[in-house]
Amino acid sequence: MNQYDIVVIGGGAAGIVAAISAKRKNASVLICEKMPQLGKKLLITGAGRCNLSNQKLDASFYNPEVKTLIESVFAKFGKNEIEKFFNGLDLAMHSDKGRIFPRTNQASSVLSILEIELGRLQIPSECNCEIANIQSSADGFILTSKTKKQFGSKKVILAGGGKSYPALGSDGNAYSIAKKFGHKLIEPVPSAVPLLMHDTWCHFLQGQKTTAIVTSVINSTHVRKVAGEVLFTKYGISGTAVLDISDDISVAFHRHKIKNISIEIDFIPFLTKNEFVETLTNRLKKGFPPEKIITGIVSNKFSLPLSFQLKNADVQGIANLLKNKYFRINGTRGWNEAEFTAGGIDTSEVNHRTLESKLQKGFYLAGEILDVNGVRGGYNLAWAWASGFVAGLAQ
């Protein structure tokens, strides 16, 4: 059985950086990765562009429960350190409205640069190696893979990810490794995920993209309001604004079993309701045919769900539907379409300075496996790099 100072379970964003950080401190390191290659999920991030961090990076972009943890980790490895780290690997980067991408706009460049560093530091990896069991031993830990291969290690960094896009490796199996040492799991639910609804508007507007203001409404309380893109689909609704508000909805629906959930959409955010009514009234006065009074304000496709109101020149009805349209939400598209995981291993059980488990000495956790959920915009990868780097300092 080969013996290492540190074995990293999971060769995703957090695991790769954890291994680099540990090796730079002269530890002997091995990465065990379940999939045939490292970093498979990285390749699809940012729609293939990899939004790897953000120029505004602080705890306010994460779930509020983890504020002190985020502050502590970013104090060691925050925005500047992430940029320095990638600059040090010779990755050219650029920023687009604060979001940081590789200059090539290719996620594969980020993975390649990390692989070059793993090679330069001679960090070995075992792919097709799913760790199925972990035991503490006199020297640290014994890890056993599904194929019964064993590895000895003084310390272990668990970076097995959450549950989103399970086909790329992170399918939630890694939670059971943490649970072996008594760690508590905050029920993981899909986050940044399209929403399901049965509404004739989906039928009429399928494929229609527009910009709007979307508000989540849970048990009749308006929770979060986001401006951005909305996309109608066969099954419901997606688009950046919807993904951005999906987190609270998913937690309410899946974790708290709340059924009274809707979203309110303002399709005309550039006019107040009174201004919109006035615009439509003026158009009628100018001689616009009633069925054409929304032409040029929203896509013509909106004439279909509004046909009754248009035919009757019901200006107030049109304004009500386009300014404050409520859609009842019946669920989410689930793990196969969720970008992130909300929930994970309870962060109160790790040392906020080192990410070492408070329940098992020598056992560290990093990345999405922890109950840390950032908003879209590079915050989840920033957390993966930062927590991986800090966990890798384990000595």
Ligand SMILES: Cc1cc2nc3c(=O)[nH]c(=O)nc-3n(C[C@H](O)[C@H](O)[C@H](O)COP(=O)(O)OP(=O)(O)OC[C@H]3O[C@@H](n4cnc5c(N)ncnc54)[C@H](O)[C@@H]3O)c2cc1C
């Ligand atoms: C479509 C999509 C787009 C995204 N875009 C962005 C973006 O642009 N910016 C951003 O900040 N975030 C983005 N994210 C989120 C980001 O990819 C994740 O937050 C990040 O990859 C988490 O890193 P991680 O290393 O913790 O987990 P992962 O990247 O999931 O890596 C975990 C690894 O552990 C392996 N593993 C699991 N269990 C075991 C085991 N038992 N033994 C061995 N190996 C195991 C898995 O195979 C996997 O390779 C996106 C996610 C998706 C799905």
